[in-house]
Amino acid sequence: MQRVLLCDDEVMNRKVAKKILTKEGYEVVEAENGEIALNYLKNEPFDLILMDLMMPVMDGYTATEIIKNDEKLATIPLIIISALSDREAIHQGLALGADEYLTKPFDLIEFKLRVKNALKMNHLQDQKSEKEILHIMAQMAEFRDNETSQHTLRVGEFSALLAKHYGWSDEEVELIRLAAPMHDIGKIGIPDAILLKPGKLSDEEFEKMKKHVTIGYHLLSHKQTPLLQLAAEIAYTHHEKFDGSGYPRGLKGDEIPISGAIVAIVDVFDALTSKRPYKEPFSMEKTLEILKDGREQHFHPELLDLFFEHLNEVIAIQHDYQDS
Ligand SMILES: [Fe+2]
Structure with missing residues (x-):
């Protein structure tokens, strides 16, 4: 009000x-x-x-x-x-x-x-500047480890697609489209030596890498607008896993907000199917197999089923937002 x-x-x-x-x-x-x-x-x-x-x-x-x-x-x-x-x-x-x-x-x-x-x-002025700032922040976070990628934009589009099919209102769908690209904003606080390391991270390095979720949460939770609130929630929960084995809090099943559970799926999907400095893209077949294997372990089962149900729309987005 x-x-x-x-x-x-x-x-x-x-x-x-x-x-x-x-x-x-x-x-x-x-x-x-x-x-x-x-x-x-x-x-x-x-x-x-x-x-x-x-x-x-x-x-x-x-x-x-x-x-x-x-x-x-x-x-x-x-x-x-x-x-x-x-x-x-x-x-x-x-x-x-x-x-x-x-x-x-x-x-x-x-x-x-x-x-x-x-x-x-x-309200309009607030919204406009808020969106612009968020967009710039998302690009900053991405630029350090992946200069040419459209990863954050695709994650926004995929998330909006899943949220829509899950039954969210138009307004909520628009919010997640803008908020989801911010999921890894906390990587701003991760040292280059870890963020850009080509090989596998040591246990100690991985512990430091995990901090990007709490850093992101703290960056985004200062101002309580619906958009920032959702972005903070996603930053905080996108590495939780359905069986409770994720981080940072080890949330389980329905304890994980739907927003975070959505981004968990689409973030992994996009990471696997994209080329990264240290890896070639996985084939669609292999990627889908990995996702399926994660049903109920890593991924929210109902959301994962929706993702598969609307795979043709997912692929259309991939096509529209290709990396240059
Ligand atoms: Fe992340």
């Missing part, structure tokens, strides 16, 4: 605005002056600020100025609330960095639309 901070000293104004906003499905927190608003902002996340100008203790100009000069708070959309007649006050508020203004008394339709638009703009 999106959270709106409503800062106005007049109880009646807050009451009216809160009623409209609550009806529209927003969670509303009330503050009666700028100082109280700033206290809330320090401790709780908000998606929108509605700011009256004339208030005791700390007025809306001061509060707006502080908010818009604060690195963390400046990105929250802020709408000034002012009397229609007071043009100058509105200009001053906008000059301080307010994103929009609303005039009192509220016009119901205008009020709803301005709030909705401010939230939508912010």
Whole structure:
């Protein structure tokens, strides 16, 4: 639920605005002056600020100025609330960095639309920059050990395909398409001597290599957006095995999130069928045999069956995302 901070000293104004906003499905927190608003902002996340100008203790100009000069708070959309007649006050508020203004008394339709638009703009900007950053991070992780490969993109596409056939909603399918390519992001923290070693890793080296899942998890779990949450979950669980013999936690069966169980299958499939600096690609026949052997040991049986059922679509993706 999106959270709106409503800062106005007049109880009646807050009451009216809160009623409209609550009806529209927003969670509303009330503050009666700028100082109280700033206290809330320090401790709780908000998606929108509605700011009256004339208030005791700390007025809306001061509060707006502080908010818009604060690195963390400046990105929250802020709408000034002012009397229609007071043009100058509105200009001053906008000059301080307010994103929009609303005039009192509220016009119901205008009020709803301005709030909705401010939230939508912010959401779109957030999503866009989040996707771009994630894409760059995935490429960085991949670039070190595999400069030309489309591996991460294929893993995203394969994962989306499996999630769709498993019955996930369109929205969830899009999320995993973007999140799955991040599964090995934690390799950023693995030394070259291990990551790029051509031969088999020693036990000690393998223990260090395993850390890429926890490193990835920690990198991705800072900001709690649905996309990053899913990416963190996948990074953390894509090396778990159905029989509990995987890492890092040795999760078993249904303890493993479906997202991680999906990526476990498609990551292995893609690694086997791709050429790597240290190996030629395995034949499709051999690869499928290995996957089948892993049913219920390594792989979630139902998901593996789905993978085989839709193998023609898998092969089509492989064809569309070939390594250069
Ligand atoms: Fe991995």
